[in-house]
Amino acid sequence: MPFTPPRESYSGKIFEETIGSGPKAITVGGENVLPFHSFEGATPHKPVIAFEVQDVPPEDWPEVVKEVYKGVSGDPVTWAKYCIEKLGAETIALRLVGTHPDRQNFSPDEAAETVRKMLAAIDVPLIILGSQHAEKDSSVLIKCAEAAKGTNSVLGKAQEANHKTIVAAAMANDLKLIAMSELDINLSKQLNILITQMGFDKAKLMTDPMSSALSYGLEYTYSVMERIKLAALAQNDPTLQPPILADVGMMVWKVKETQAPEADMPAWGSLKDRGIAWEAVTAASFLIAGAEVLIMRHPDSINAVKKFIAEMEV
Amino acid sequence: MALTGVEIFKLLPKTNCKKCGQPTCLAFAMKLAQRQASLDQCPDVSAEAKQKLGEASAPPIRPIKLGTGDRAVKMGEETVLFRHEKKFVNPCALAVAMKDTASGADAQKLIDAVLGSEIDRVGQKLRIDAIAITNDSGDPGKFEAMAKLVAEKAPAVAVILSTTSPDAAEAALKHFSNKGAVLYGANASNLDAMAAWAKAAKATLGIAAASLDELSDLTEKAKAAGVEDMVIDSGARKAGEIIRDNTLIRRAAIKKNVKSVGYPVITFAMRDDNMLETLVASAAIAKYSSIVVLSSMEKWKDLALFSLRQNIYTDPQVPMQVEQKIYKIGEPGPEAPFMITTNFSLTYFIVSGEIENSKVPARLAVLDSEGLSVLTAWAAGKFTASKIAQFIKESGIEGELGGTKELIIPGYVAILSGSIEDKLEGWKITVGPREANGLPAFLKSRVA
Ligand code: SF4
Numbered sequence: 001m002p003f004t005p006p007r008e009s010y011s012g013k014i015f016e017e018t019i020g021s022g023p024k025a026i027t028v029g030g031e032n033v034l035p036f037h038s039f040e041g042a043t044p045h046k047p048v049i050a051f052e053v054q055d056v057p058p059e060d061w062p063e064v065v066k067e068v069y070k071g072v073s074g075d076p077v078t079w080a081k082y083c084i085e086k087l088g089a090e091t092i093a094l095r096l097v098g099t100h101p102d103r104q105n106f107s108p109d110e111a112a113e114t115v116r117k118m119l120a121a122i123d124v125p126l127i128i129l130g131s132q133h134a135e136k137d138s139s140v141l142i143k144c145a146e147a148a149k150g151t152n153s154v155l156g157k158a159q160e161a162n163h164k165t166i167v168a169a170a171m172a173n174d175l176k177l178i179a180m181s182e183l184d185i186n187l188s189k190q191l192n193i194l195i196t197q198m199g200f201d202k203a204k205l206m207t208d209p210m211s212s213a214l215s216y217g218l219e220y221t222y223s224v225m226e227r228i229k230l231a232a233l234a235q236n237d238p239t240l241q242p243p244i245l246a247d248v249g250m251m252v253w254k255v256k257e258t259q260a261p262e263a264d265m266p267a268w269g270s271l272k273d274r275g276i277a278w279e280a281v282t283a284a285s286f287l288i289a290g291a292e293v294l295i296m297r298h299p300d301s302i303n304a305v306k307k308f309i310a311e312m313e314v
Numbered sequence: 315m316a317l318t319g320v321e322i323f324k325l326l327p328k329t330n331c332k333k334c335g336q337p338t339c340l341a342f343a344m345k346l347a348q349r350q351a352s353l354d355q356c357p358d359v360s361a362e363a364k365q366k367l368g369e370a371s372a373p374p375i376r377p378i379k380l381g382t383g384d385r386a387v388k389m390g391e392e393t394v395l396f397r398h399e400k401k402f403v404n405p406c407a408l409a410v411a412m413k414d415t416a417s418g419a420d421a422q423k424l425i426d427a428v429l430g431s432e433i434d435r436v437g438q439k440l441r442i443d444a445i446a447i448t449n450d451s452g453d454p455g456k457f458e459a460m461a462k463l464v465a466e467k468a469p470a471v472a473v474i475l476s477t478t479s480p481d482a483a484e485a486a487l488k489h490f491s492n493k494g495a496v497l498y499g500a501n502a503s504n505l506d507a508m509a510a511w512a513k514a515a516k517a518t519l520g521i522a523a524a525s526l527d528e529l530s531d532l533t534e535k536a537k538a539a540g541v542e543d544m545v546i547d548s549g550a551r552k553a554g555e556i557i558r559d560n561t562l563i564r565r566a567a568i569k570k571n572v573k574s575v576g577y578p579v580i581t582f583a584m585r586d587d588n589m590l591e592t593l594v595a596s597a598a599i600a601k602y603s604s605i606v607v608l609s610s611m612e613k614w615k616d617l618a619l620f621s622l623r624q625n626i627y628t629d630p631q632v633p634m635q636v637e638q639k640i641y642k643i644g645e646p647g648p649e650a651p652f653m654i655t656t657n658f659s660l661t662y663f664i665v666s667g668e669i670e671n672s673k674v675p676a677r678l679a680v681l682d683s684e685g686l687s688v689l690t691a692w693a694a695g696k697f698t699a700s701k702i703a704q705f706i707k708e709s710g711i712e713g714e715l716g717g718t719k720e721l722i723i724p725g726y727v728a729i730l731s732g733s734i735e736d737k738l739e740g741w742k743i744t745v746g747p748r749e750a751n752g753l754p755a756f757l758k759s760r761v762a
Contacts, residue, residue: 003530006565039558102755215621216663219628223398254671267433269613277618284593304589314554
């Protein structure tokens, strides 16, 4: 008996969003089916991976990923250019972690200066991230948004606690915006609603439902992403139709599995391969669950995930 | 197709005798239709009804065991497409391929690696579950020799015998009679012979199709030939094909009760590029494969795949909580920092991750606050000075600490420091950072 494929079609569609401008601009989203389900609908754009660079040297990154950027990571622009020119980065995520009060406590103006220099030096889309200190981020991101006016960069992350100022800044400077809440589809929905009620165009939002790392809560992120995608597509819920962003590297490169040397954990095998696999498996899982934009750190993990994405085309 | 409650009811004795534990036959029929009861709970059901209902009430994906004894792996029995709906039932088996062209020394090495692959991970014992012997030589004699070696050296390990030659199958299966082996490689040209050998050895037949259509055709033919236990392969090899076919198979089996694809799926993920192989295997684990065959074993790869399998197959209904206790991170001495937080598992993951990140050995007390994060727990009265004080006193931690008894509390509950100090005599309460990402700097500055 021939097999009748039970195909699904959905009424909803993920917003198609372009980030950056000029020839290197990138478009994500636009699909009307679950991730990689090109056999039953449209998947016009591939997921995009942003290389993470920081405004301060990555002293707290484990050796495996720190050593890759030795020699370039002293300066964010040099670092980003290395990612673009040598490692093929199509997008840069600049994390202004040095603005955190417990770190260098850079002022909003200093942060904006870094953003300005970065934008002047690179031609790929830029994602501008604060230090995830809710209070400090609102002052930092206002200045950074001004510095990025008209570049169609992505600004983030707006959280429940600080969204008002950050949303206003993104709106005034015509930027895309990341809305982050903590691992709950209802919180994501609620924050997206709050943001759109301020007049922000929901088709310029990205939802960050909060990442996690393999073995450290991955399944929560995974299922929240799947539920967001199902709500967006099957229930045609426009508040959950923005593309999903997964901030992977930050979560992965602080767990024990990416740091413990093989000498200490002989049963875990090679530290280098383990670290790369940890980031790549986490990222690939989130792609399967629904992420369209990934922020990652190790070029080998990124390469593996790119090959994985290429293999999804059938 | 699945029968409705009313259709099932028509086949029951209609005596309402209650022996099944339900008040009426109709109630029992409804339970059966929802798969919340099994037919053998009714002692009076007729043979004819049994036969008709057996078909319809069988789980949509047939339960099959891979291997025997302690190491046997259950496959199939899945009921949903998405893990948030209901727990995925039987974690997929991981197998490593062994070519029958491998030298004796290489084969021995792989066997040793499989036997030594077990690790303890968050209370579960995880391991490479099976060896897939592949008939690369095309020679039945070589295939049998390898099968014999594995049967002798690793008698407890489940085996997948991969060949399209019925002669090779017959020869190798002699060593795995009644051992829950899989004979993989049944196709349109060898089906009858392969089915016969699988039946004779009480092995599961692995269907090797080139499309979903052919797959469905072959399983029906095998069934007609008397084979009940099968694992199925639609021929999907690229990651996108695996997602596509596995999704269509799972949907057809569960939503449409299509019996011809209601079997566990076997996926071959082998790649020259080991990192890519790891990701393709990850996709297969997340999306519905029951056996994933890998080209090689490396400890790092095993660990990553074991961890993903564990994550995906976790019960989504279990509250996101960790056990109340004092966790050691690194090897904390008596003077190491001592912190407290709530038992929301993500709070715990994030806080313990940041402590690890700081490389400062420490103790982390996790208070049962019903799975709430710090701020919510505090607001809900689950993370209060008296609860914290009581927990610290009863934990017996005082004996482990040195002269200064100091407790670091989350910055968000700074307001509690005075009242905890009142309740915990002789303790110093220090306010830590508000966000976990402030912990590395905070901890490092203390030891510096
Ligand atoms: S045991 Fe059988 S006959 Fe008796 S009530 Fe239940 S279904 Fe009906």
